[in-house]
Amino acid sequence: xxxxxxxxxxxxxxxxxxxxxxxxxxxxxxxxxxxxxxxxxxxxxxxxxxxxxxxxxxxxxxxxxxxxxxxxxxxxxxxxxxxxxxxxxxxxxxxxxxxxxxxxxxxxxxxxxxxxxxxxxxxxxxxxxxxxxxxxxxxxxxxxxxxxxxxxxxxxxxxxxxxxxxxxxxxxxxxxxxxxxxxxxxxxxxxxxxxxxxxxxxxxxxxxxxxxxxxxxxxxxxxxxxxxxxxxxxxxxxxxxxxxxxxx
Numbered sequence: 001x002x003x004x005x006x007x008x009x010x011x012x013x014x015x016x017x018x019x020x021x022x023x024x025x026x027x028x029x030x031x032x033x034x035x036x037x038x039x040x041x042x043x044x045x046x047x048x049x050x051x052x053x054x055x056x057x058x059x060x061x062x063x064x065x066x067x068x069x070x071x072x073x074x075x076x077x078x079x080x081x082x083x084x085x086x087x088x089x090x091x092x093x094x095x096x097x098x099x100x101x102x103x104x105x106x107x108x109x110x111x112x113x114x115x116x117x118x119x120x121x122x123x124x125x126x127x128x129x130x131x132x133x134x135x136x137x138x139x140x141x142x143x144x145x146x147x148x149x150x151x152x153x154x155x156x157x158x159x160x161x162x163x164x165x166x167x168x169x170x171x172x173x174x175x176x177x178x179x180x181x182x183x184x185x186x187x188x189x190x191x192x193x194x195x196x197x198x199x200x201x202x203x204x205x206x207x208x209x210x211x212x213x214x215x216x217x218x219x220x221x222x223x224x225x226x227x228x229x230x231x232x233x234x235x236x237x238x239x240x241x242x243x244x245x246x247x248x
Contacts, residue, residue, distance in 0.1 A: 030067075033059055037067045041077055042091060046126070046169045046209045047084025080128050102212065103135045105243045109236045110137035110216075117229040119220030120146045123240070124161040124202070126213040130154060131161050134214070146198060146219050160200035163188035164215040168204030187234060189226070195219075199226040203237035211244045 036057045041048060050068065054061045068085055071077040075090035103123070110121035114137040121138075124131040130153045138147055156162045166175065167182035175183075182188035187203045194200075202217040216237040218229040 033057070033063060034067050034071065037064060038071060038076060038091070041068075041071075041085050042087055044209060046206075046213045047080060047082070047086045049083060050085070053085065078128075102214075102240065102244065106135050106216070106236070106240050107137065109239060110135055111140075113137065113216075113218055113229060113232055113236060114139045115141075116232070117218065117220070117225050119218055119222075119225050119229065120148055121233075121236075122148050122161070122217045122219065124154075124165065124215055124217055126156065126162075126165045127153075129156050131156055131159075131165060131215075146195060146221070148219075154194050158190075159193040160188045160190040160202040161215050161217045163190070164202035164204045164217070165206075165213055168206030168213065168215065169209045171208075187230060191223070197221050199223045201226050201230045201233050203234050205237055205241045205244060207241075211241065216240060 036059070037053055040053050040056045044052075048056070050061055050064050053059075053068070054064045057064070059067075068077055068079075072079060072088070075088045077085050077091070078088040079085050106123055110123065113119075113121035118139050120136065122133050123135040125134045133148045133150055133152045136148045136150055154161070156165075163178050163182050164187060166179045167188060171180075171183065178188065182204075187201055189202075190200050192198060198219055198221055200217055200219045202215045204215045205212055206214075216233055218226060218233050220226050220229075
């Protein structure tokens with residue numbers, strides 16, 4: 001066999017093998033686009049419409065719909081009743097693999113709040129049409145206090161925590177006055193909205209929806225304790241916000 005023939009044979013044998021080692025352009029492009037969609041949703045936990053995702057990523061809406069359907073099927077994105085796409089449980093699981101997690105960071109702060117002011121401290125996270133307690137603390141010593149277990153829920157339409165969370169989102173024309181007021185001063189208060197006789201103060205973590213859709217809350221049956229705890233609630237919320245932004 002001539003040298004030129006041998007060369008041609010080697011080229012023919014090595015070419016396909018090399019090609020199989022490289023991802024095809026369409027597959028790589030799909031992955032990049034999917035990550036862009038996932039990043040857009042993760043950065044706006046209060047939710048995005050398909051049109052908003054398309055605007056942020058520069059992708060066509062048809063492409064966005066195809067990608068979010070795949071991400072929903074895998075649990076990385078969820079779609080609420082209003083049509084907004086939000087981070088799904090699989091995305092939260094990946095985020096929680098980083099150390100420390102938000103819960104690990106905030107837990108000692110909540111415990112100090114509970115011990116120093118004799119009440120219950122909670123971080124609530126928005127989820128669909130309710131808020132869920134993701135971290136809780138009660139005073140190690142003291143008299144009667146409310147107990148919130150992790151995973152407990154309350155409606156998104158009443159109480160200091162839901163108002164604070166909504167105040168952390170971008171302003172909207174339909175915002176009720178309580179949300180507008182909480183946005184202006186930086187915290188929300190309530191009395192008997194969820195638990196009869198209970199007072200609560202809550203401060204959002206987000207500003208204009210820039211980070212996690214959550215708040216720090218302090219609850220007590222004594223109004224004076226809630227009033228005394230307000231400054232510290234704001235301090236804990238600010239520290240937790242800084243942690244979420246990577247500055248903590």
